[in-house]
Amino acid sequence: MANWQTATILNRKVWDDGLISLTLDLELEPFKAGQFIKVGLQVGDERIERPYSLVNSEDQPNAEILFNEVEDGPLTSRLAQLDKGEQLLATTDAHGFLVLDEVPDVPNLWMIATGTGIGPFISMLNSAQSQRFERIVIIHGTTHENSLAYRNQLEGLEHIDQRISYLPVISREKTDGLMEGRITENLSSGEVEKRANLELNAEQNHVLLCGNIDMIRDVQAVLAERDMKKHKRFEPGHISMEKYH
Ligand SMILES: Cc1cc2nc3c(=O)[nH]c(=O)nc-3n(C[C@H](O)[C@H](O)[C@H](O)COP(=O)(O)OP(=O)(O)OC[C@H]3O[C@@H](n4cnc5c(N)ncnc54)[C@H](O)[C@@H]3O)c2cc1C
Ligand SMILES: NC(=O)c1ccc[n+]([C@@H]2O[C@H](COP(=O)([O-])OP(=O)(O)OC[C@H]3O[C@@H](n4cnc5c(N)ncnc54)[C@H](OP(=O)(O)O)[C@@H]3O)[C@@H](O)[C@H]2O)c1
Structure with a gap:
């Protein structure tokens, strides 16, 4: 109850x-x-x-x-x-399995969100547990640049913490230097890895997905090409997710 x-x-x-x-x-x-x-x-x-x-x-x-x-x-x-x-x-009681405890012991963590899906990643980044990763890449997809909630906080973290890369992706307007289009396109083209200066492979990475169910489905398909699959407690994989809508 x-x-x-x-x-x-x-x-x-x-x-x-x-x-x-x-x-x-x-x-x-x-x-x-x-x-x-x-x-x-x-x-x-x-x-x-x-x-x-x-x-x-x-x-x-x-x-x-x-x-x-x-x-x-x-x-x-x-x-x-x-x-x-x-x-x-x-x-007053919170639930859910998109938590850092459930992430296998890998050096690199990728947080991929659309829209309001950035929320739980802000929580994790401010949590002591995030210190265990050597690199954390945050990818936030929104339609417009103005919808990048918590942008200042994320840019501030990136500035003070060498482990962190913050990479917005804007789908419906031109920007001055941010990635444009959808997260999926920028993953497939290699642009995300280029900007993060980090290879996204199945050996050393875990991916957290949060937000739009279509994004979650399509990113999983892109990652499947890299032999990355859904993580389950009794069948370890590389991708954990929270579907909002
Ligand atoms: C585990 C979980 C956690 C969630 N956490 C959040 C959160 O932190 N922030 C948040 O905004 N939402 C979150 N959601 C979605 C949230 O619970 C509501 O569904 C949403 O806020 C819309 O509520 P509503 O009653 O106005 O419309 P609803 O009747 O719930 O939904 C109407 C329609 O709105 C669309 N929709 C639902 N959620 C969103 C959304 N976030 N953005 C755009 N379109 C949406 C869908 O197409 C849906 O069919 C979460 C959902 C789940 C399952
Ligand atoms: N500022 C806000 O965030 C805001 C404020 C008020 C109301 N709303 C309402 O909330 C609803 C949706 O909000 P939203 O724009 O935050 O959420 P959204 O529709 O989930 O879109 C967020 C981002 O996800 C991308 N996306 C969608 N499907 C994808 C896929 N299959 N693969 C990769 N990326 C994908 C979108 O790209 P595309 O643009 O290419 O689809 C967009 O950049 C709308 O009804 C909107 O009017 C939003």
């Missing part, structure tokens, strides 16, 4: 039109970076509830979520209207 609590919105940040982070006054039970809680709103007799990854890491006290307003989305159309000081429902 999930443990529900009423939480107050401590902070609301708008990254782009309809792309919002909320910081919540929520008594989270111990969790692992990468896990998700449920957020809900009571609408009449019904509680509308959906899962959201935690953006905060284990030792950051307040829960933070990132979401985008989906047109006619039952929850997000309402969540987007809430302001600082207002209340919502949320679970």
